[in-house]
Amino acid sequence: MKITGASLLSLLVVLALAYGAFAASWEYIYDGTKLPDDPALGDKAWKVFITKGAKTSEVCEITPEGELHITDPSDRVCFFYREHKDLSHTTLEARVKVLSQSGAPYTICLEIEDGADTTYLCLFPDHITLVGGPSYEVDLTKYHTLRMVRKGKDVIVYVDGKKAIEGKVGGDTSSRHAITFGAGSTGGTGEHYWDYVAYTTKGAFSPDELPSPTAPAGVERRTLPITWGEIKRM
Numbered sequence: 001m002k003i004t005g006a007s008l009l010s011l012l013v014v015l016a017l018a019y020g021a022f023a024a025s026w027e028y029i030y031d032g033t034k035l036p037d038d039p040a041l042g043d044k045a046w047k048v049f050i051t052k053g054a055k056t057s058e059v060c061e062i063t064p065e066g067e068l069h070i071t072d073p074s075d076r077v078c079f080f081y082r083e084h085k086d087l088s089h090t091t092l093e094a095r096v097k098v099l100s101q102s103g104a105p106y107t108i109c110l111e112i113e114d115g116a117d118t119t120y121l122c123l124f125p126d127h128i129t130l131v132g133g134p135s136y137e138v139d140l141t142k143y144h145t146l147r148m149v150r151k152g153k154d155v156i157v158y159v160d161g162k163k164a165i166e167g168k169v170g171g172d173t174s175s176r177h178a179i180t181f182g183a184g185s186t187g188g189t190g191e192h193y194w195d196y197v198a199y200t201t202k203g204a205f206s207p208d209e210l211p212s213p214t215a216p217a218g219v220e221r222r223t224l225p226i227t228w229g230e231i232k233r234m
């Protein structure tokens, strides 16, 4: 087949449109209406790391508003993870609030675990810290949207759509390669709510490139004072 300039241009336009339509999308959204390890989620269920013999329901509940509510005592650990082979370009976002925290920084965590290139956010009622890196003051006793974007070795953290922290991976290491969140310390304690957790391992996207998963067209969802669960029940 002879490829003319015009047909080549057409092909490029089609490819560009297809790439634009599929390049930036959420690969997975956990919406807080079932416990993360609920078998009813099927292949969308998370693996749970929990104190031996304990049940997820002893630490976690689903609220009527459709949030995961974790009440973490000093003798339990309970976090959730989904394993992925390639996390080099990942966008991870959660809408979360933290009422209390004591103990190790990773007691309340949102993580991209990737061996030596692990990075995560440590959450506190009044600030967040990128492990091994800077902190950012934010009143997390009210809901905020936290986005961690990993692009190779670089990490950018956005709070409510605004760039808040720039850092590097490798602030900690892990044996896992996974998206992880929850109560990460046995001895640490905390109370926290998760409205949603969303991620894609297919790219490093700013909020402009990939809007929050719950943002209806024309509405800045992340600034609304109610939960996604409430919206879903309207």
Ligand SMILES: [Ca+2]
Pocket (backbone or CB within 6 Å): 072, 073, 074, 075, 076, 077, 183, 185, 186, 187, 188, 189, 190
């Ligand atoms: Ca604990």
